[in-house]
Amino acid sequence: MTDTPIAVIGPGAIGGLVAAMLQQAGHDVVVVARAKTAWQITEHGLDVETDAFGSWHAPLTATIEVPHGARVIVTVKAEGPIE
Numbered sequence: 001m002t003d004t005p006i007a008v009i010g011p012g013a014i015g016g017l018v019a020a021m022l023q024q025a026g027h028d029v030v031v032v033a034r035a036k037t038a039w040q041i042t043e044h045g046l047d048v049e050t051d052a053f054g055s056w057h058a059p060l061t062a063t064i065e066v067p068h069g070a071r072v073i074v075t076v077k078a079e080g081p082i083e
Helices: 012-023 035-044
Strands: 006-009 027-032 046-050 053-060 061-063 071-074
Touching: 006 012, 012 027, 012 046, 012 053, 027 035, 035 061
Parallel strands: 006 027, 006 071, 027 061
Antiparallel strands: 046 053
């Protein structure tokens, strides 16, 4: 769809779903995660199961760094306000 990848930082429940749905829509998506998680996602992809959107396997690629020039979506947990 486009040459500019979309990097999704934080492949938890929200980030994983966002990444999988963007990939399913034809976008070039890379997941950004810690090394162990990035390896697991690259090796096995993500299995998505939802009531609203159905179920599918998303063969995503993951890395530990945001690719140069990528558009970024941040989906990490917030621990609360910094005081």
